Amino acid sequence: MTDVLTSDQIASVSLADADEDPQGFANELGRSFVDYGFAVIRDHGIPQDLIDSAEQKSKLFFALPEDVKRKYFIEGQSGQRGYTPFGIETAKGLKAHDLKEFWHVGRDLPAGHKYASSMLPNVWPSEVAGFKETFQELFEAFDQAGLKVLRAIARFLKVDEDYFTDTVKDGNSVMRLLHYPAQTEPTGEHIRAGAHEDINTITLLLGAEEAGLELKTKDGRWIPVISRPGELVINIGDMLQRLTNGVLRSTSHRVVNPAPDRASHARFSMPYFLHFRSDFLIEALPGTVAPGEQPKWPPITADDYLQERLREIKLK
Template sequence: MATETIPVIDLGPYLAGEPGALDRTAKELRFALTEIGFYFIVNHGVPREKIQATFAEVKRFHAQPVEKKLDLKIDLHSTGYMPMRGNTLRTSTVQAGTKPNLNEAFFVKREMAADHPDVLANRRFRGRNRWPDGLPGFRETVVDYCNTMEALVLKMVRLYARALDLPATYFDAPFEDCQYSLRMTHYPHQDGPVEDEFGLAPHTDTSFLTLLAPNDVPGLSIRTQSGKWIDAPAIPDAYVVNGGQMLQRWTNDVFLATPHRAINRSGGERYAIPFFADSNIDWPVAAVPTTVGPDNPPKYPTTYYSDYMVWYQKRNYDVLNDANRQAAE
């Protein structure tokens, strides 16, 4: 079978509860994640209008003056605004970036109550979202979209379990109160790489799974196992899905974390809303039983979300390092 083409997986029969659809779809998923590391999903149940409404809010946010956006500058919980060229992908195993990425982004995580124990304890990555003033409806639209995406993730992890020959409910407990992040990104137009400048340099995600909303403006490319870079086509209403470094750790490298990059050569502005999902912050991430054995020991130590993300962001997010320095002064 071809591994230079991103597979398309129809979630419709599985989501409708058709007999046998869970395992049939899981088999397609396993092929995608062991051979190319990316796939499209169609008939996923997310209304087109909800996706379009979220894109509209992202455009509204980035249309604000930079000074207003900087009032919400990204914090140590990784919520808030990352200004243009605010991160450099130094940890990439594909191409160590030396130039900051040509994009700006606004990050939100799970909406937390002010009296939540993690908020009161100022626990890392469990802080409250900060929302812009003067954009009525922004918060409500974004929170609703995040809730919709989380619900889809909770259905999809059952496919991942079966794709790994595990009980369908294997990931239900790990993904209860799961960690997630919505990255609302703006890429200005560029003519192409100038030395090593990208909208987003070649990298692998950190997540268990990433869902990238359907986008009419192309820009995403992925690197196949042969080393060839291919452009992801724009398929109407289809999400692009991929795994990241946490998925590799869960599966002992059985499933791929495929390198990808973004370059906006469209001649206009490009917006993207990837949704990154991981297990509960307190769940130990270790290779699942079906991926280890006497001749195949675990390749990674047991990992916790917070420890891994602190290391990753310290290396890659210049704007957070600036915040740390200012806090220490």
């Protein structure tokens, strides 16, 4: 089942195996999440032609003039929808901003939905034909792939296979289109993305085939995370780490600057940050706290935790 991509044996598995050998797949995936917080998944069901179309439209948007892109930078929204310019987001605890710009797509909610106050409406650029339709379709495809991964995680945790279905229903998930520009001059202390952990439940990432993504192992080493075109890199976020009382690891990771022979190449990727629903109470699952011990973190709602973390990374 496994095709090892690094000497540290981060799992590389086929999502098709979740149907053929559900428990074996869950165990392989879970082991990787316990040890590294990361895994690579192929055969995930997101059509390659949709991925290709999304990548093309992302590149077309980021190639627009700066003043056009900034029309979609909305003050007071914590970067949760539309465009966030180069040089704003900063990893928690760091002073040097990341060398990236990005666009956020969120979940479309019907009028009057109970989560409307915590989930802003999307904005769409008129300059790129088919942008809205393409990324609405990709958002839904990410959502479905994420549910399949969560079912396997539930099996690994020995809870009901459908445990996560309600926890993420209408969740405040965000798809991010990322552009790390080519580097034509010294960057000083800045790198493409400083070391950080993700806020959310799980992250599904397209575009990691371009070198740069690294994770920090338990013993403090930085190792590359490598995938092939079209594969998904999956990692555990802080919300799921809290829910599992640290059984599954939210691992520190970063995107380092390119080697000199790749410095003239921009880097594009598309992570999908799958979130719990806003009012879900994140507290340690039964069986994850040893007898006589207290949970590592107190209970907190998903939205309260999100707002806390957005302030820490200077988006709020």
